[in-house]
Amino acid sequence: MLGDKGYDSNPHCKELRKRRILPVISRKGAPNTKGLDKLRNVVEQTFALLHQFKRLAVRWERRTELHDACVSLACGLICWRPLKRHRS
Incomplete structure (x- = not known):
């Protein structure tokens, strides 16, 4: 690590x-x-993108599985956005 x-x-x-x-x-x-700085920048940028989603920046869900589902959905949207731009 x-x-x-x-x-x-x-x-x-x-x-x-x-x-x-x-x-x-x-x-x-x-x-x-x-090379640690390059990797850290990618991780920090990913956290910044995830915190654009209010439900992740401020945790409202008490149940872990609901929070995990929101994180998965946010990750899917983050990955989908650049693909959408290249397709149009």
């Missing part, structure tokens, strides 16, 4: 290793891991 310098702590690394996940985390005071 790629992580930012903010996750450079022993408790985070121990928990990941306990789950058999190899942490790749930049150390504080060291240069960033190569």
Whole structure:
């Protein structure tokens, strides 16, 4: 798992290793891991797109399955929009 310098702590690394996940985390005071910035920008952009949907920005549903359904619907719409533009 790629992580930012903010996750450079022993408790985070121990928990990941306990789950058999190899942490790749930049150390504080060291240069960033190569390519991590590009990946982080994609993730942050995706979260920004998801928060355009009010039901996801402010969680109204108490039931997890309803929230998961809204997330799935939002992801489908996000993927469909560029396809729609290229088709017309």
